[in-house]
Amino acid sequence: MSKEAFWSTTTLNKSQMCFLDKISKDTKFTGGKKLSRAAIMRTLIKVAQKLDIDIKGVKGEEELRVRFLTAFKEYR
Numbered sequence: 825m826s827k828e829a830f831w832s833t834t835t836l837n838k839s840q841m842c843f844l845d846k847i848s849k850d851t852k853f854t855g856g857k858k859l860s861r862a863a864i865m866r867t868l869i870k871v872a873q874k875l876d877i878d879i880k881g882v883k884g885e886e887e888l889r890v891r892f893l894t895a896f897k898e899y900r
Contacts, residue, residue: 834865875899 836844844861852858875895882888 841861844864847864848859848861872892875892876898877891877895879888879891882891
C-alpha cells in the first residue's frame with residue numbers, strides 16, 4: 825500500500841460482507857494469512873484498475889456490473 829492512505833466508508837449488504845469474510849477465512853485455513861476486508865477491497869480495486877472498462881453512459885449498478893464482467897472476460 826502507498827504511504828499516503830485515505831479513509832473511505834462504504835455500505836455493503838450482508839451477503840457482500842459474508843463474501844469478504846469467507847475469502848478472509850479461506851486464505852487463513854488453506855495455509856495463508858487471514859486478510860482484512862480492507863485488504864480484499866483494495867485488491868479488488870487494483871484488479872479493476874487493470875481492466876479496460878467501458879463506462880460510457882452507465883446508468884446504474886447492474887449495468888456497471890455487466891460492464892465489469894465484460895471487461896474481465898475480454899482481459900483473459
